[in-house]
Amino acid sequence: MSLSTRVADDGKQVVISISGRFDFNLHREFRLAYENLAGTVGKPRYVVDLGGTEYLDSSALGMLLLLREYAGGDQSDITISNCRSEIKDILDISNFHKLFKIA
Numbered sequence: 001m002s003l004s005t006r007v008a009d010d011g012k013q014v015v016i017s018i019s020g021r022f023d024f025n026l027h028r029e030f031r032l033a034y035e036n037l038a039g040t041v042g043k044p045r046y047v048v049d050l051g052g053t054e055y056l057d058s059s060a061l062g063m064l065l066l067l068r069e070y071a072g073g074d075q076s077d078i079t080i081s082n083c084r085s086e087i088k089d090i091l092d093i094s095n096f097h098k099l100f101k102i103a
Contacts, residue, residue, distance in 0.1 A: 001026060005033040013045045019052030024059040034067055046071055051082030056090055068099060079103050 001020030016033050018026065034046065046067065068076050079101040083091065091102055
């Protein structure tokens with residue numbers, strides 16, 4: 001499992017990419033990925049790239065909800081992208097399409 005973060009050239013988009021397992025073992029690293037950018041990029045758009053994610057559990061869903069709260073709740077701009085069909089099924093069953101853009 002690994003996590004990487006990059007800020008787009010315009011400074012307005014933060015991309016968090018996760019590969020392998022997205023579970024509680026990434027909790028601290030995932031939180032720091034967006035909290036460490038506080039004040040450096042204003043109010044960014046977030047993209048959580050799950051293209052390399054093979055597994056996602058309920059703690060990962062909780063981490064996504066914490067990101068949403070941190071980013072402004074209903075006013076947040078978060079896209080979950082590149083989901084494998086199994087991951088997309090979990091997000092759909094959890095009604096995350098009502099809270100996030102899923103691309």
